[in-house]
Amino acid sequence: MKKIAVLTSGGDAPGMNAAIRAVVRKGIYHDLDVFGIYYGYQGLIEGKIEKMELGSVGDIIQKGGTILYTSRSEEFKTEQGQIKAIEQLKKYGIEGLVVIGGDGSFRGASKLTEKGFPCIGVPGTIDNDIPGTDFTIGFDTALNTVIQAVDKIRDTATSHERTYIIEVMGRNAGDLALWAGLAAGAESIIIPEKNEPVESVVDRIKRGHERGKRHSIILVAEGVGSGMEFGEKIKELTSFETRVTVLGHTQRGGSPTANDRVLASRLGAKAVDLLLEGKAGRMVGIQNNQLKDHDILEALNQSHIPELSMYQLSQELSI
Template identity: 55%
Template sequence: MNAAIRAIARSAMTAGLEAYGINYGFAGLVAGDIHQLSSSDMDGIIARGGTILYSARFPEFAEEKVQLQGIEQLKKFGIDALVVIGGDGSYHGAERLSQHGFNSVGIPGTIDNDIPGTDFTIGFDTAVNTALDALDRINDTATSHQRVFVVEVMGRGAGDIALWAGVSAGADAIVIPERDYDIKAIADKIKLNRKKGKDHALIVLAEGVMSAADFKTKLDQYGSFDSRAITLGHVQRGGRPTAKDRVLASRFGDYAVKLLLEGKGSLAIGIRDNKLVATDIIDTLENHKHITDVSLQDVNKRLRF
């Protein structure tokens, strides 16, 4: 997030524009919690997790009246265009402002990777690596103690974190909302592995499917596995961002400013097939969905024990 804020602000300043930061998202927008950013405010933030502009839920922004109040504030500060970084809610806010004629651009920033119009979101790579750190450690314990671990990773609507972290950790099974799963088949595989000499197992589960505790209960109906359920939860958020996320955020922010300077707007920024793209934000949100690369599940099946 901070890397994107820095990129937008610095790129704008380099182009001779003024950059303003809005604290607490749309709540701060409506309340006028807006302040000019200096270049030195951006110094060093690229390495830090979280966001220097804070974040807040603001369901009230679904109301047209409140949206128009937000636009009033933007005009009061002499702001010509808004760049919103975030997930689903942030994007819909930007869409509404665009519909009211206020030039708003969305940058995909959510760890779940579930935004249409892009292959990757800012924060996804960091979250996957953080989950992987935990999975590697859990593998140490699973191996030493001959245990079966069911680990629930983030991903309400999309299995991307489960797939990437699962393949990286060498999971015995990856369970995602995009595809059916067969708990009995997973149980049979674990039993077969034991006969072949592998006493431990790791099952990576996207939270959108069910909870780790529920999965463990179902799994235990098929055998005695000395299984443990773990929910990684909030531990996957925050932390020093990876290089990939910082480069992506830097490119997104810089590209958003470039497009605004060219007079374009109402766009959703993304990266597709390794190229920066910008699509109409209204069309993107109304007519497209994020597509998870489920082929990683097939790869994983061929590579497990």
């Protein structure tokens, strides 16, 4: 293998640039030509491909987002779109592809592998919802962003004696809400994996109020539903002054944490190693701080389950 490429797909995540850097420099270290594909699978179909040099990835490890940009492609989901993508790769003599993204991106990589083109997936998503890895690139940064926001909201919640509902991202997974809720001392955490009845949350708020507590912080994962709707229910059942904050896409931005930079560097470099070993249709991940690789489809066919003992701990600590 002499030529490989890298692309980012789906939602951006802090640390993607660190992963791109690792792929490019690890590839060049092994005397490979490395190409960057802009705008994900759609850019691949359209031939938006450029050879990368050492300087192409200089001074990007600290930057959020992705220098290769990203997009979603309906065309790539079709057989014809996938064929066009492979034709573009062959046009440039590219023999292997590293795909950085979430489960949709991984399924795309699997489709290309099925058609005979070797791909390796690197998990990059703030949702931390990819089976086969303890952590995904971007999760730690997003988590710290949420914690900082909750800390600030708690200041005003305390000052005004209000209940605050904070909706966080995570798609169908509750990891962001769970970790942030425990780290920030939230009174209640509502996640898809433990969809607690609103009545239980209300009981907890009222118990706190009875012992003199005048504010509450409740984290709601977007996979459960709308934070606004949840806030209306809380206000209706308690009559306490209630405010709702939807953190939105601020959670995706910002300079990646040290953890995300190191994780992205390790995973990106490992992906190049796997291509050089002749492997395809694999994803890289980290489990118990050890780099692992798994069949992409086998991993995606498993269910992602957060560490639910943390949920129980949050209940015990928020009495």
